[in-house]
Amino acid sequence: MKGDGHGGSGPELEAWEVFRQEKEGDPMRHGGSVMAPDADLATHYAREMYGRRQESVRLWIVRRADIVDLEDPDLLQPPLDRSFKKPGGYVMREKLAAAREAAGQEKPKARAR
Amino acid sequence: MTTAAAPVIAGLDGLLLSMADDEFVIGFSDSEWTGIAPMLEEDVAMSSLSQDELGHASALYALLAEVSGTDADALAFDREPADYRHARLLDQGRGDWAMTIARRYLYETSDAVRLEALAGGSWRPLAELTGKLQREERYHTMHIDAWFQRLARADGEPRERLLAALESLGPDAGTVFTPLPEEPALIAAGVLARPMAALERDWRSRMAASFANLDLPALPATADPARGRSDHGDAFTWLHGEFTMVRRSDAGATW
Numbered sequence: 001m002k003g004d005g006h007g008g009s010g011p012e013l014e015a016w017e018v019f020r021q022e023k024e025g026d027p028m029r030h031g032g033s034v035m036a037p038d039a040d041l042a043t044h045y046a047r048e049m050y051g052r053r054q055e056s057v058r059l060w061i062v063r064r065a066d067i068v069d070l071e072d073p074d075l076l077q078p079p080l081d082r083s084f085k086k087p088g089g090y091v092m093r094e095k096l097a098a099a100r101e102a103a104g105q106e107k108p109k110a111r112a113r
Numbered sequence: 114m115t116t117a118a119a120p121v122i123a124g125l126d127g128l129l130l131s132m133a134d135d136e137f138v139i140g141f142s143d144s145e146w147t148g149i150a151p152m153l154e155e156d157v158a159m160s161s162l163s164q165d166e167l168g169h170a171s172a173l174y175a176l177l178a179e180v181s182g183t184d185a186d187a188l189a190f191d192r193e194p195a196d197y198r199h200a201r202l203l204d205q206g207r208g209d210w211a212m213t214i215a216r217r218y219l220y221e222t223s224d225a226v227r228l229e230a231l232a233g234g235s236w237r238p239l240a241e242l243t244g245k246l247q248r249e250e251r252y253h254t255m256h257i258d259a260w261f262q263r264l265a266r267a268d269g270e271p272r273e274r275l276l277a278a279l280e281s282l283g284p285d286a287g288t289v290f291t292p293l294p295e296e297p298a299l300i301a302a303g304v305l306a307r308p309m310a311a312l313e314r315d316w317r318s319r320m321a322a323s324f325a326n327l328d329l330p331a332l333p334a335t336a337d338p339a340r341g342r343s344d345h346g347d348a349f350t351w352l353h354g355e356f357t358m359v360r361r362s363d364a365g366a367t368w
Binding site for chain 2: 013035038
């Protein structure tokens with residue numbers, strides 16, 4: 001069992017965020033949070049809340065304090081017009097279709113989910 | 114579930130009954146924390162662990178029903194308190210949180226040793242069930258190790274309550290290893306690898322190491338070891354009344 005919190009690391013409860021994976025190949029999605037005093041119990045509780053009915057194949061449990069959070073609007077939503085960064089006039093779908101036609105290739109089938 | 118006729122192995126019913134009753138009583142007793150556990154996450158965890166124990170009991174009663182030609186529900190609910198064969202360790206109610214943790218620690222560590230002695234046994238249905246129980250018990254062990262250490266290492270009230278609980282449970286601590294009726298037959302048949310007395314010795318040396326590490330006083334010898342699975346007392350009579358209440362209110366009802 002990994003984790004630095006092997007009992008007795010203090011009486012305080014901390015928040016731990018839990019990310020879960022529904023099935024193999026899916027991205028990790030935020031599920032919610034649990035309160036726990038250390039990594040071992042946080043893992044146990046995360047399994048209870050987000051995995052006890054076999055609904056997840058993987059969990060990531062992260063101490064909220066360890067997450068680097070960015071929500072600064074100056075960085076994420078700067079005020080000057082930067083629409084030139086989005087290649088809106090270059091539609092990939094059209095370019096690919098044209099390239100396939102030039103090469104005489106079929107469009108591959110969609111990947112099974 | 115096996116379709117072959119269950120073999121006649123002397124002592125098998127006694128073994129299955131002792132295990133099923135252990136899981137049933139501790140599962141029911143600890144489920145009493147639902148709604149009132151110290152914190153939300155533990156309410157869910159303890160309820161879930163208790164449900165697991167009841168599930169294990171259900172599987173064991175089902176095997177016993179096969180072997181003895183009876184019905185699992187009748188086995189679980191229709192006996193008088195004196196006829197239950199769980200370890201005396203499990204007779205009392207859940208007590209305070211420290212008592213629950215101390216008792217679960219003593220029980221889960223004992224059960225782990227017992228399951229090791231049953232793994233790969235000669236009667237396939239029990240050997241297979243043992244394998245599944247061991248896999249689920251890993252999760253139980255994670256939880257109880259974390260909590261036992263937390264309480265033992267915390268100064269003040271948590272540790273004091275744990276010490277009080279261990280003192281109260283001490284004389285009954287080894288009762289999971291009460292020798293079974295017809296134990297030599299079980300060993301000769303290859304169902305149980307070693308006698309309960311040998312398993313208890315192993316368990317006690319593991320406990321000695323773990324307790325020394327946490328600066329806890331050594332466990333005493335079992336009081337009245339021959340009656341480790343009988344003479345259950347008033348506390349269990351009350352618990353029995355609780356878990357048979359629904360069944361007794363309408364005997365023979367089905368869902």
